[in-house]
Amino acid sequence: MRSGKYRIKPSGKLPIFLRFMINSAFTKEIMEKADIRTSMPNRTYLNHMMYWRQEEYDPFEAEIIGHAQADDGWFEKYCDRELKQDEHLYKQGLVYKKTDWLEKTNEEIAGILEPLLQEYRVLAGPWYAQYPLDEYFESTIETKLLEYISASDPDFRKCVLIFTDPKQMTEVSEERWKLAQIAKDFFSANEDLDNLSAEATAKIDVHLDRFAYINRGLATSKPYDFDDIVDRLKEMKHQVSEGKKIDDLIYDASEQKVADEYAWALDKIKPRPDFQHIIDQAKLHSYVRNRRVEAFFNADYGASFMYAEIAKRAHFNPDWIMEVSIPEMFGALAGKPLPDEKEMNARFHNYAMLARDSETTLITDPVKIKELEKEYSVDNTAVNSIQGRVACIGGIITGRAKICMDKKEINKVLRGDILVAQFTTPDFVPAMEKAVVIVADQGGLSSHAAIVSRELGVPCVIATMNGTRIIHDGDLLEVNAATGLVKILGRA
Template sequence: MGDGLEIFYKGDLMYSTPDLQFLHYFLADDMLETAKEIFSRMEKDPDWMKKRINEFRQAVKGFEQLGEKLIKAGETFSEKNKQKAIEVYEEFLQRDYEYWRPSIFIDLFDKFEDEIIEFIFKGKEKIISKESLQFLLLPNRSVFWQEKEDFRNIKEYMQKNNLKKTSRPLWEKLKNHANKYWWVNNDYQSVKKLTASKFLPRLDERSENPFWKNISKQKKDLIVKYSLDKKTVERLKQFNEMTYLRDIRKQYTQIANYYIITFFQKIARKLSVPVEWANFIIPFKEYGGFLNKDKKLLKDLELRTRKGVWMFGVDIDWKTNVETAKAPELFELVEGHLKGGNILYGNSASLGKARGKAKIILRQSDFDKFKEGDILITGMTRPEFVPLMKIASAIVTDEGGITCHAAIISRELNKPCVIATQTATKAFKEGDLIEVNANHGYVKLIE
C-alpha cells in the first residue's frame, strides 16, 4: 500500500446513468483493515495528513495552465495533429492521477464514523456533548469559506467607498475574484467558467454570518472545557486536515471536470459527432478510441445515452471492465440489494428535527423546483447546492461521512442533517411528507 495511498476499493463499481448521475459502490466493510492501517500511520506520525496535503499541492502546481493547453489542443484538433492532441491529453490525465494518489483514501472513511471518533477521542467522546463533538470535527479552514470571505471583502470595499456596480475599481476586484474562483459552480454534469458578471448578482444578497472566523477559538475553548490532551488534539487536527484535503480535492475535481468535458465536447464538434455522446466517454480509458473515431466506441456512446454505463474496478492500476448493453438491468440488481423501508437510518451530521416535503434533487436543473422549507434529499451535496441548503428545513443524503460537504455545511447552517442513508433518493418520492430526526439518525415517511 506504499504510504497508505495505493488503495483499491474492493467491489468497486461505478455507474453513470443516462441523465449523468454518477454512482459509486464498493464493499465498505471489507475496507476496515485499510482504514485501520491509515489510523496506525496517523498515530505514528502526527504530520501524516500534512504530508498528504503537501503532496497534493505539489501535484496541482501548474494544473490550470495544463488545462488551458488541453483546451487549445481541442480547438485546433485535426487529423493531422491528432497524435499531438492525444499526448497533451495524456499529460493532463497523468497530472490528474497525481493529485488523486495522495487523496483517494479519504472516501473509505465515510463508512467508519464510529471508528474515527473512537480513534480520535479514545473513549472521551462519552463525556462530550453531541453538539460539541460535531463542532470539534469541523475543519479549521475551507477553500469555499475563503471564497465567501474574499467576496465579503469585495462587498465591504464597495460599501465603504460608496461605489456603483459599474465602477472600474469594483470590476477589477470582481475580475480578480472570477479568475481565482471561476470553477466554483462546476459539477460532473455542468461546467462553465464564471466571469465577473456572473458574480455581480451576489452583491445584492444579504451578507452571510462569517461562521468560519471563530472556529479556531471556539475549538480551543472546547479543548480546555473537556481537558483534551495533546495526543487527542493531534489526532483531531489530522482529521480536521483530512476534511480540508477533501475540500481542495473537490476544488481541483471541479477544475478538472471543466477541462476534460470541454476538451471532449470540442473534439466531438470537430468529428461531427453528437456532443452529448462525449459526456459518456470513460476519460482514462477511451480517449484514444474517441479521437480516432472508433466505430464500435461511437456505437457504444450512442447506446450509453439511453442505457448509461458501468465500470468495474479490476485492480489498483485503475484498470476497468465496462458494460453498456446490460447497464439498466445491473442497476436494478444492485439497487435492489440496497432498498430500505419507510424508515431509513444513517449518521447524524448536524443535530435537530424537522418535518417537510421531500424534494429529490440530483442535478442543477432540478434546483428550480425546490422551495423554502422543503427537505433536501440528494446523493451528496456539492458547493452549488448551498443556496438550497440555506432554505431547506433539513438535509438528507445517500452518501457521505463526517468529513463530507453536507456534514460541514449543515453544521455551519445549523440544519438537521442525516447522511449515509444509502437509499433516501429512491426510498422516498417527490412530495412525500417526511420527518428527519438527526438527533437519533433516522428519516421516516409520515404520509
C-alpha cells in the same frame, strides 16, 4: 451499507468519462504508490449505487483503519503526499485554462490528456481511504470525548463537529466569505442587482476568475457565470431583508468563526495530549479531503477547454463530451467517430458499468440492466424512516423533499425545501443556501455537506446510506436534526 456479498455506497451522477478513469484507479500499482497494499479492481455501478465486492473492500477498510489505530506514521505520509499531488494538479488547471487548444494538434492533445488521466488515477485510488478514515475519526473522537463529558451533555455533538472541521480555510469557504463581503459593499452602495455599475460588475468578474471553477463540480455542471453570482447575492439580500445581519453572514463564512468555536471547545474540554493528537489528525484529514476535491475541480475545469476543442473537431455536441468513454475520447483524437445520437440518448436514459480487473464495460441495453438489477436489488419498499448522523445541529423541521442527484437538478430547490442528495459537492452550494435542511446518503463529518452546512448554519443529516432511494421527490419529511432521524410523513 452491506448487502450479501457487497459493500454498497452511493455514487451520484458522475459522467461516464470520469467513471472510466476512476474504475481504472484501483490497481495494485497505483495503490502501492500510496503505500496501500489492498487493491479493489472489481465493482459494479448500477442505478447511482456502487457495489464493491466485500472480500476486497473489507480488507481495504481494515488496512486503513489499522494504520490510524496504530498511529504508525502512515496517515501523516498519506496526507503529505496527497496535498503535494493536490497542489500540482490545482496548478495544472490554471495552465490548462490559459492554453490555446486551437493551436494544438490532435497528437499534442493526446500527449497532454494521457498523463493528466494518469495523475487523476494516482489521486482517485487513495481518495477512497477517506471513507474509513471518516468513520475512524468520528468514532474515536466520540469515544475519547466521553472521558471528558457525558454523551447527554448538550455540547457533546457540537464538540465532535468542531473537532472535525478542516485545519484551515478551504477555497469553497473562502469563496462564500468573499461573496458575503461583496454583498456588504453592494448593499452599502445601494447597488441595483438587476443593473449593476461598472465597478460592481468588475468586482464580480474578479471573483469569477478566481472561483468560477467551483461550480463545475465533478464535470457535472458548468462553472459559475455572472448570473449565478448575482442570484446568490439576491439570496443574501433576501436573508438580510428577513432580519439576518450582513456582518453575521460574513462572520458565519469566516475562518474567524471556526477559530472562535475551536477555542471554545478546547477551553471546555481541555484535551490531554493523546486526545489533542487525534483532534489534530482529524482536522488535517478534513482539510485534505476537501482540498483534494478543489484540486480535482480546478484541474478538470482547465481541462474542460480541451474537451470542448475535441468535441468541436469531432463535430460532436460539447455538452455531451463527458459522457463518452476514455477509449472513445482518444478514438476521436485519432479520427474515429464519437457515438451517435441514439447511443447517447440511451446513456442519458440509464446505464450500468462493470469494472473487472480495472477494465470497464459500459452497458446501455435495458434488458441487461434489468438482469443486473435482479442480482443487486435491495428492497426498500416498506421503509418510512431513516437514521443518519447529525452534521449540523438543529431542531425538528418539516418540509418537502427535493431529490438532487447532481447539479443539474438543484434549481428545483426552493426556500423551505429539504435538499436530499447522495452527497454534495461545491456546485451544490446555491441549493444548500436555500434549503431548510440537508439530508445526504453519504459522508462523514469532514465531508462537504457536513462542513458547508455548519458554515451556513443549515441543519444537516448525513450517512443515511439510501435516503435518495427511499425518499421520493415531493415527499413530506420530518427531520430531527438533533438525533439524525428522518421520517416520511406523507408520500408525494
